[in-house]
Amino acid sequence: MITTTMNTTNHSGDDMPKSDEEWKRILTPEQYTVLREKGTEAPGTGALLHEKRAGMYRCAACGNELFSAETKFDSGTGWPSFDKAIPGSVNLVRDESHDMERTEVVCARCGSHLGHVFDDGPKETTGKRYCMNSVCLAFEENKTLDNPNNA
Numbered sequence: 104m105i106t107t108t109m110n111t112t113n114h115s116g117d118d119m120p121k122s123d124e125e126w127k128r129i130l131t132p133e134q135y136t137v138l139r140e141k142g143t144e145a146p147g148t149g150a151l152l153h154e155k156r157a158g159m160y161r162c163a164a165c166g167n168e169l170f171s172a173e174t175k176f177d178s179g180t181g182w183p184s185f186d187k188a189i190p191g192s193v194n195l196v197r198d199e200s201h202d203m204e205r206t207e208v209v210c211a212r213c214g215s216h217l218g219h220v221f222d223d224g225p226k227e228t229t230g231k232r233y234c235m236n237s238v239c240l241a242f243e244e245n246k247t248l249d250n251p252n253n254a
């Protein structure tokens with residue numbers, strides 16, 4: 104039995120917030136700005152930036168499993184970075200805001216904004232760099248996939 108102090112609830116199906124008001128109730132103001140309004144946290148400030156323990160990174164909004172700790176690497180950018188998302192956990196969306204062409208990463212379950220993915224990740228693995236906002240992630244130590252078949 105794993106106990107955790109994390110206050111993330113596992114929202115799915117009928118339980119999933121639908122309105123902005125509902126999201127505002129369950130998220131902190133900073134989480135709401137980044138997750139629901141596609142904001143970006145200041146680099147170097149994220150609580151999970153230097154997290155190195157084994158475990159699972161979930162969507163802070165709905166609890167969806169997004170990244171295994173084994174795929175996290177130090178990109179030097181100031182944001183938590185991963186070279187691989189759990190298959191099916193995120194959707195990629197073309198983003199042309201701020202006069203840039205980027206690929207937005209959103210949670211496949213709740214549609215919340217998580218960050219962007221770039222092609223300058225570690226060449227020895229996937230070459231991808233999932234640049235995530237720490238505030239969008241909830242870390243659960245020593246957690247492995249609920250469904251290992253997804254690995």
Ligand SMILES: [Zn+2]
Binds near residue numbers: 164166215
């Ligand atoms: Zn989510």
